[in-house]
Amino acid sequence: GAGVSQSPSNKVTEKGKDVELRCDPISGHTALYWYRQRLGQGLEFLIYFQGNSAPDKSGLPSDRFSAERTGESVSTLTIQRTQQEDSAVYLCASSLGVGNTIYFGEGSWLTVV
Amino acid sequence: KNEVEQSPQNLTAQEGEFITINCSYSVGISALHWLQQHPGGGIVSLFMLSSGKKKHGRLIATINIQEKHSSLHITASHPRDSAVYICAVPPYGGSQGNLIFGKGTKLSVKP
Numbered sequence: 001g002a003g004v005s006q007s008p009s010n011k012v013t014e015k016g017k018d019v020e021l022r023c024d025p026i027s028g029h030t031a032l033y034w035y036r037q038r039l040g041q042g043l044e045f046l047i048y049f050q051g052n053s054a055p056d057k058s059g060l061p062s063d064r065f066s067a068e069r070t071g072e073s074v075s076t077l078t079i080q081r082t083q084q085e086d087s088a089v090y091l092c093a094s095s096l097g098v099g100n101t102i103y104f105g106e107g108s109w110l111t112v113v
Numbered sequence: 114k115n116e117v118e119q120s121p122q123n124l125t126a127q128e129g130e131f132i133t134i135n136c137s138y139s140v141g142i143s144a145l146h147w148l149q150q151h152p153g154g155g156i157v158s159l160f161m162l163s164s165g166k167k168k169h170g171r172l173i174a175t176i177n178i179q180e181k182h183s184s185l186h187i188t189a190s191h192p193r194d195s196a197v198y199i200c201a202v203p204p205y206g207g208s209q210g211n212l213i214f215g216k217g218t219k220l221s222v223k224p
Contacts, residue, residue, distance in 0.1 A: 042199070048210035055208055091156065
């Protein structure tokens with residue numbers, strides 16, 4: 001596609017439910033990144049993929065968070081048993097390779113009530 | 114761990130003014146990123162640089178590797194430049210795919 005596409009753009013979920021956030025990177029981009037931004041806070045790195053493997057998942061805040069990528073394309077970020085502190089915008093980005101210019105999606109706004 | 118400090122936190126300027134935003138980091142890096150976050154939340158990568166200076170339109174980014182410092186300059190500022198500007202660097206000993214972000218500089222350009 002023309003840019004990084006994320007869905008849903010907005011999600012309101014009840015505490016304790018699981019959510020899945022999807023990211024479609026720019027075609028041909030082998031590197032894919034997930035970041036989080038809580039309201040009024042800075043960006044936080046979560047995980048990145050090179051191809052389908054995740055060399056660095058050090059930013060995932062707990063074992064309730066997981067991510068996968070298939071076909072060197074779409075990635076899914078899953079949050080299990082959501083908590084209120086998970087409320088944030090989750091941003092996906094991609095680049096041709098690690099060390100290249102990063103292109104961001106518009107984000108998925110998650111609200112846990 | 115690499116520490117990233119940006120200054121100023123907030124900046125208000127009159128249209129046409131020359132703007133400078135600073136970023137300092139604590140550990141040597143391979144490259145530094147400058148990002149722009151629009152009021153609606155969208156993020157655009159402005160520059161990625163590892164040495165010297167880069168220019169794109171009215172934007173100029175410089176980096177001094179020895180001093181661990183980078184600056185983002187905006188010439189002839191315009192209200193549409195109003196945004197949050199963020200610098201980011203890889204963590205010390207971390208992978209290139211990981212980034213540590215500054216808290217951002219909120220710029221408001223008045224007409």
